Amino acid sequence: MSEQHVTNIELSRAIMLCLKKGIPFYAYRLPDDIELYFGAQGDSEVRSFRNFSDITSSPGFIFSPFDIQSDTLAYYLRGDIRLADKDGWNRLHALPNMEYNVKIGEYVDIPYSIYSEQVMKMVDYFRSGRLKKAVLSRPITVACNVNVAEIFLQMTTLYPSAFVSLIFIPGKELWLGASPETLLSNRNGMVETMSLAGTKCSDDRSSWGDKEQDEQQIVTDSIKVILSRLSGGQPDISGTFTRNAGKVSHLCTLFRCHISSKNMDALLQELHPTPAVGGFPKKDAIQLIRETETYDRRYYAGYLGPVLDKNNFDLFVNLRCMEIFSNCVHVYVGGGITKFSQPQLEWTETEIKSRTMLDLIK
Numbered sequence: 001m002s003e004q005h006v007t008n009i010e011l012s013r014a015i016m017l018c019l020k021k022g023i024p025f026y027a028y029r030l031p032d033d034i035e036l037y038f039g040a041q042g043d044s045e046v047r048s049f050r051n052f053s054d055i056t057s058s059p060g061f062i063f064s065p066f067d068i069q070s071d072t073l074a075y076y077l078r079g080d081i082r083l084a085d086k087d088g089w090n091r092l093h094a095l096p097n098m099e100y101n102v103k104i105g106e107y108v109d110i111p112y113s114i115y116s117e118q119v120m121k122m123v124d125y126f127r128s129g130r131l132k133k134a135v136l137s138r139p140i141t142v143a144c145n146v147n148v149a150e151i152f153l154q155m156t157t158l159y160p161s162a163f164v165s166l167i168f169i170p171g172k173e174l175w176l177g178a179s180p181e182t183l184l185s186n187r188n189g190m191v192e193t194m195s196l197a198g199t200k201c202s203d204d205r206s207s208w209g210d211k212e213q214d215e216q217q218i219v220t221d222s223i224k225v226i227l228s229r230l231s232g233g234q235p236d237i238s239g240t241f242t243r244n245a246g247k248v249s250h251l252c253t254l255f256r257c258h259i260s261s262k263n264m265d266a267l268l269q270e271l272h273p274t275p276a277v278g279g280f281p282k283k284d285a286i287q288l289i290r291e292t293e294t295y296d297r298r299y300y301a302g303y304l305g306p307v308l309d310k311n312n313f314d315l316f317v318n319l320r321c322m323e324i325f326s327n328c329v330h331v332y333v334g335g336g337i338t339k340f341s342q343p344q345l346e347w348t349e350t351e352i353k354s355r356t357m358l359d360l361i362k
């Protein structure tokens with residue numbers, strides 16, 4: 001997306017320097033790409049993001065929560081200093097130490113006994129016909145002290161087709177992830193998105209079951225309606241195929257169409273959260289999630305990604321991610337629940353998904 005080129009060593013050094021000095025920064029590697037990108041903000045005041053017209057300075061990075069009605073802020077982190085800029089290193093070194101507190105994480109695991117009750121509560125809703133699908137998630141806490149730069153680089157090797165990212169807002173947020181899911185990618189009005197749902201182990205060669213096909217079709221139908229309305233035409237839609245995402249595979253359908261810039265904010269608002277992380281119908285599903293889950297998702301299943309300018313950006317769903325604290329990490333995992341769901345199978349699915357992150361920290 002831009003002209004810069006950063007080596008692993010340069011990136012590691014920059015990450016460690018920013019963590020030590022309290023400098024807000026982001027780092028990422030786009031899916032199926034090899035370039036590493038890094039941007040740091042020259043001051044500590046990270047502004048909120050409401051819509052694309054707020055973006056007056058670029059490049060930068062959007063970091064938005066799952067529940068945009070909640071108190072959790074959506075941020076736009078400016079990439080004032082990039083490593084590949086001629087004087088990037090010097091400018092980074094010249095920044096003063098900024099004050100910040102390292103956050104301490106709490107123990108927030110959800111045991112199977114609670115999780116299975118939550119699944120059954122949702123299944124009852126679906127059987128009574130009020131809703132078709134909702135995504136139930138849970139945090140997993142691991143006591144550890146991670147080397148953030150090392151894990152970020154390992155992720156880029158292990159998950160070549162993922163969006164690998166790291167974002168640091170001193171005293172507030174430190175998140176790492178390897179997302180398999182594009183939310184919205186824009187190249188001067190030509191937008192792409194995907195319907196990604198249904199999960200099996202990547203070495204499972206059996207054909208997809210009804211439950212998986214059904215839950216992915218719900219996402220596909222919902223995206224198709226939104227794109228058709230906002231583009232005023234029919235989007236190009238790929239066939240549905242199996243997409244590998246490390247330890248797991250998903251069903252995937254790709255969409256492409258032209259959207260005018262005046263409709264871009266509306267498109268983002270309507271797409272997020274797709275039924276791949278929220279549910280369907282959207283408003284009722286979000287309400288059911290609020291009533292059922294016993295923790296706050298905050299940025300898990302939100303969206304994030306680089307902005308080159310208002311008309312060129314790549315946003316991904318914040319999945320297969322972890323939040324890093326001084327004493328532990330929280331890994332977040334979820335799965336689509338429909339009337340066909342069985343608690344034990346859903347639990348196992350979240351266990352397998354969690355390996356994407358857990359294998360790197362244990």
Ligand SMILES: C=C(O[C@H]1C=CC=C(C(=O)O)[C@@H]1O)C(=O)O
Nearest residue numbers: 196197198199276333334335336
């Ligand atoms: C909600 C997650 O995955 C979503 C994306 C792909 C497959 C999913 C599923 O099979 O349920 C989920 O919709 C997660 O990984 O936490």
